Amino acid sequence: xxxxxxxxxxxxxxxxxxxxxxxxxxxxxxxxxxxxxxxxxxxxxxxxxxxxxxxxxxxxxxxxxxxxxxxxxxxxxxxxxxxxxxxxxxxxxxxxxxxxxxxxxxxxxxxxxxxxxxxxxxxxxxxxxxxxxxxxxxxxxxxxxxxxxxxxxxxxxxxxxxxxxxxxxxxxx
Numbered sequence: 001x002x003x004x005x006x007x008x009x010x011x012x013x014x015x016x017x018x019x020x021x022x023x024x025x026x027x028x029x030x031x032x033x034x035x036x037x038x039x040x041x042x043x044x045x046x047x048x049x050x051x052x053x054x055x056x057x058x059x060x061x062x063x064x065x066x067x068x069x070x071x072x073x074x075x076x077x078x079x080x081x082x083x084x085x086x087x088x089x090x091x092x093x094x095x096x097x098x099x100x101x102x103x104x105x106x107x108x109x110x111x112x113x114x115x116x117x118x119x120x121x122x123x124x125x126x127x128x129x130x131x132x133x134x135x136x137x138x139x140x141x142x143x144x145x146x147x148x149x150x151x152x153x154x155x156x157x158x159x160x161x162x163x164x165x166x167x168x169x170x171x172x173x
Contacts, residue, residue, distance in 0.1 A: 010038030012089035136170035
């Protein structure tokens with residue numbers, strides 16, 4: 001005698017605060033799912049890459065997205081803080097742990113859900129049967145791509161002792 005139903009409903013307005021590194025990919029990774037779920041989106045791109053956000057707004061408008069469903073606000077951290085406090089129904093943030101903590105606190109006070117993608121501590125593991133050449137190239141690329149300014153950059157490497165010397169030599173080369 002029981003019945004269960006699941007209903008998917010848009011949240012309303014999703015505020016997206018995107019970083020300067022990979023500004024298109026990161027913003028789209030949050031904006032597209034929110035739009036596809038039926039939400040409106042307010043994107044706040046990094047103050048270093050505002051034109052990416054403005055270009056996205058033009059692309060969405062040219063594609064026929066209804067007016068005001070996707071909006072962009074530009075500015076520095078104070079603009080991001082204002083977006084967080086503006087009454088959005090959800091906030092999505094990619095950036096530093098320090099700023100993410102402030103956003104989580106503000107969202108917690110208002111009982112607004114938030115998604116935070118914060119700087120990681122990304123390890124790499126090199127096993128004794130690894131292709132040392134490939135592992136060394138991967139470690140160097142992972143640590144230094146985009147000057148190391150990537151949330152998934154390799155920050156430490158754990159190497160099985162048996163291959164540690166060969167791996168270290170190859171990385172240094």
